[in-house]
Structures are given as structure tokens and as C-alpha cells.
Amino acid sequence: MTTANTEVELDLVVARRTDEAHAVVSLELQRPDGTPLPPWTPGTHIDLILEGLP
Known part of the structure; x- marks a missing residue:
């Protein structure tokens, strides 16, 4: 089975850190x-x- 590789760039935020x-x-x-x-x-x-890390 062959699938097309799709690259998507998204701006995301951290909703939860555990x-x-x-x-x-x-x-x-x-x-x-x-x-x-x-x-x-x-x-x-x-x-x-x-981004934004010390």
C-alpha cells in the first residue's frame, strides 16, 4: 500500500503538561x-x- 506523505505546518499551544x-x-x-x-x-x-525557551 502506498500513501502520499503530506506535510502540514501548524502553530500550536500547550494545553496540558504532565x-x-x-x-x-x-x-x-x-x-x-x-x-x-x-x-x-x-x-x-x-x-x-x-520558541520562547530560555
């Missing part, structure tokens, strides 16, 4: 206006570009 273990966090990301994110499929990954 400390899972020492030096491990989970982040829940969402669009600033709360609209749904695009659907995902198994194997999907994201690249994060972080």
Missing part, C-alpha cells in the same frame, strides 16, 4: 482557537520547533 517521570513530560497540543487537529495514522510523527 510530569510522567524524572525528566519525562507529556504535552497535549492544540490549535490556539481550539479547532480540531488533522487526523493521524499509525506511524505519523511530528517535528517540534520550540
